Amino acid sequence: MKFHRLEAARGFAAVYVCVGHWVLANPSLGKVAHAFKLGQEAVMVFFVLSGFVIFWATSKPNMPIEKFRTYFAKRFTRIYSVWALAVVAMFTMASIAAGRLVFETPRRLLGNAFMLQDFVSAKPATICGPLYGNSPLWSLHYEWWFYMLFPLVFLVKDWRVRSHVVGSICVLGGITYALQPNPLSRIFLYFGIWWIGAHAAAVMRNLGQVRVKEIVTPLCYVALASVPMIVLCVAAFRRGDSLFLGIHPVLETRHLIGAIVLVLLAFAWRQSNWFGFGWTISAFSAVAPISFSLYVLHYNSIVHATYLSFLGSPVLELLAYVTITVAFCVFAEIVVYPRVRRWLAGKTVPVKSSS
Template identity: 40%
Template sequence: MVKLEAVRGFAAVYVVLHHIFSKELSIGGNDISFLFSFGQEAVILFFMLSGFVIQYAYSYSKDKSFRTFFLKRLLRIYFPLIIVFIAHYVLSSISLNGFRPINWWTFWGNIFMLQDISFLKPNVICEPFLGNSPLWSLSYEWWFYMLFFFLVNKLKERSSAVVYIIGAIAALTYLVHPNFLNRVLMYLVIWWAGVDMAKLYLNKVEITVKNLKTPLVIMVLHVFILILNVVLHKNSSFSIGVSPFLELRHFSFAIISILLAILWKKMKWVGFKQTLGIFEPVAPISFGIYISHWFLIIQADYLDTIISNELCRLCVYSFVCILFSYFIECLIFKRFSNCILNKINIINVESSCASFQTTNLPFNSLRQVG
């Protein structure tokens, strides 16, 4: 389980590095920026990790009511997010020397978790609030959570089969009219692969290609459908970083990452501790980093007039982001959630330094999220 923490920490750091270095980074005269060109794939890792730990947590939860499930997810996502909204608005208003105009359609669209990035995908309902582009994935996460509760309680053992059937239908409709709804249902397949891996783990069944053949076959089917989508909808401004190729990248990477993880496990995780393992300490604040780095590092200008050296300024901005994330994740959120949930008799709530991906597991290596 420590490995899940490490991968989560790595994914958060990689997304930040992607936004900093994906366009230009030279070492010894050699351009290595391509190494940081896979920020979207890091989010796909988040999706699968999320599915795994939500299933794991829910299986150990004593209170499986929707009220408890909903309130924990609501607090976990929205409390840090609202703080980020406020901090981002304040900083951008200071930069403008006046109040920044608010697009209320975008604001309420983000509150109801309908945001996505229009220059990457077609038929988007609204943009991430204040241009904080990493927030696009939160809308998917939120609806994955809500669909998870409904499916596991109403369909039980049939839930996986239904998810994969609906996902395939959504992929087919995506060929005709891509939109937010069929995108969420299509990507639920990736998230649910994490759910199925957790089920295997809980039942003490080895996670192998054979035991994951259903989600893998369904994702391969999605890949073929999305190849057809590329053929049908590519245009003169075709780019591998935007739709229709982007969705194909996502599903291809999901398959590759599962296969590589299974292979790495067979190799007894050789080298893991020295590579991804070093990111485990970042995991407790990874959610805070993910949702705040865009305005605290990438688009930051609040110290530009004070620190002239670009590298020093980047280091200070990164330090501010880490402190801010620690503050909201490990200090503010802990006290707030304990206060709220204890008042409504939901015991053993989110512990300190938790991110939105990990949940109430019986392992010291995973922080509790309930």
């Protein structure tokens, strides 16, 4: 079952991030850049939508819960089929631009392969940076580990209790991260944002519709988890330290509060009967099928691309970069991913005995 508005939101967020990065990388566009400074919030949209989709897909009515190996195979395929192709593409683009083979360090390659990369310049206690300077890849680190935490939460049978468990983990993550920054606490902290979407899907499954009062629980936990981050911001301000929207601890605070605000704005929009949806973001549902690969590759294939600089025309270069990127996205998500998923599904579904 597809949710058109969610698909449109996903497609819009991907395009917004892509265009935003390109606009911000071109200072000559001046004040236009102000409209594209909410890219971090757009990533929070991805997190919330992902939580909803994963819960909805794995909790089908009158169906047993997926076995972990089946669940793992699906999530592994979703992330790594596109990621592996993107790595090859980034290596190719970097090598063409440099006129020689450009290899990443083994440490960074291994760290990214295990989804341990993060926003090194903006957050403390990171393990490694994204491959080939592709900074948007930081969010894949969280997405993957949210996938891995999800089955553990499902050990709790009551769907309402699950949200209290995740909320407590989120708050604990916020406290421990504020006291001693570390990757694990940070994942726990952000898991609360992802779970807003999962909780909304649980409400939809069990109650038939989602209202604000039904998602107050995860929203309150995320708000509570933001308190330690706010305390860090206040303490830094009092010390006279410089604070930046894209740097710790303001960045994490922005993510947490931004997620809450965006969810509440979505409900407010629904109250207006989605006024203007049809002529604003509805059409972006067409981008949703390739939104993941577009997000993964655009930073290197469009925004900071130089591998076609020999064309000598900025306009022609941009058109070529966009065309190549879209072609890659279609190939990765429409051609390769479904085939890999079907192949892997055949390997993970147990063969029934003939007796």
